Amino acid sequence: MDRSQIRNMLLQTFEDFQMTRSERSALNQIFSHVSLTDHNLSLIRNEAFQIFREHKPAGVPDGQALSWLEDLIKILANTNTKEAALSSEALFSPHDDCSHRICRLISSARKKFDICVFTITDDRITEAILGAHARQVQIRIITDNDKSFDLGSDIERLERSGIPVRTDQTEYHMHHKFALFDSEYVLTGSYNWTRSASLNNSENLVITNDPQLLVRFESEFEKLWNGFVV
Template identity: 80%
Template sequence: MDRSQIQNMLLQTFEDYQMTRSERAALNQIFSHITLTNHNLALVRKEAFEIFREHKPAHLPDEKSLSWLEDVMKILANTKSREPDLKSEALFSPRDDCSHRICRLIDSARKQIDICVFTITDDRVTRTIQDAHKRKVKVRIISDNDKSYDLGSDIEQLSRSGIPVRIDKTEYHMHHKFALFDSEFILTGSYNWTRSASKNNSENLIITNDPALLIRFASEFEKLWDEFEE
């Protein structure tokens, strides 16, 4: 089964933004008769995330389209002997381990990077994001207005580079620090994307490919992206 077949199959179940019992049964039957390697499973998951991002109407409640995505992930997880290997790691600052790992993840992305962070002031990370944008990786950034115009903040610079940026301009704070890479890995933790976090602060960073966490963070990103629309 090639990518176009997978895409068409998933799109058919997403037409009304939810999966019916018969569609679930059909997908279960199809996947039970296909030899799916971990690589192929990753491709199906990635295709489902792209459909979720690109075809979900802005007016549609997140929980409705999210239930479709969760159904797809459950079907894939139930495919006999084909569950993907769970990969997770933790890093800590001070030291450059966290910033270097963020840059390597950005460098390795091929299609999509969604960044949701309170602020970015680490020029090393900023340059790596700009390089990804130049090589045609689709980058989106959500940040907070409290820090976006501070001296040293790189959010405006990234926006001027042509990268889509949306800002929380409410009286409260968008205080998340997470990013998604090609719908394959989620990065999160207390670590701020700043030089001071790298040099001075005791912070943590977690990276995982856990499908359940990918779903939840992807949904949160899309919710905030729609909420902070200009």
């Protein structure tokens, strides 16, 4: 099953933003006769996230369209095939474990990653982001407007390089710290992307490929991205 076949099949079930019983049954039948390797599972998830981003009408509540995405993830998880092993890890600061792991994830990104963080002042992470941008990885950044003007903030530098950036313009703070890599891994935790977090603070960082968490964080990113107009 190639990418175009997968996309067409998923688009047919996305027309009304929810899966009927017959559609779920049909997908179960199809997937039960296909060798779902780790690569194929990743391909299907990528196409599903892409359809969710591109085809959800602005007037449709996120929760309504999200139910389609969650149904698909459940079908993949329940199919009697070779399922990608669940993988999670936790890291802590101070010390450089967190920052080095973020840089390695950025450097290993193949197609795209989305960043949603309060602030970025760690030049090592910024250089890794710019390196990914140079090799034409698609990147989007959401951050807080107040922190983007702080001394040492790298947001303006990243935006000048051509990376799309959107900021929270409200009186409150966009205080998230998470990132999504190739629709395969989500990174989250208290860890701020700053040198002080690496050198001094007690922080945590969690990385997982749990598909249900990926769905939730992907939805949150898209909601914020569409809400923070340029």
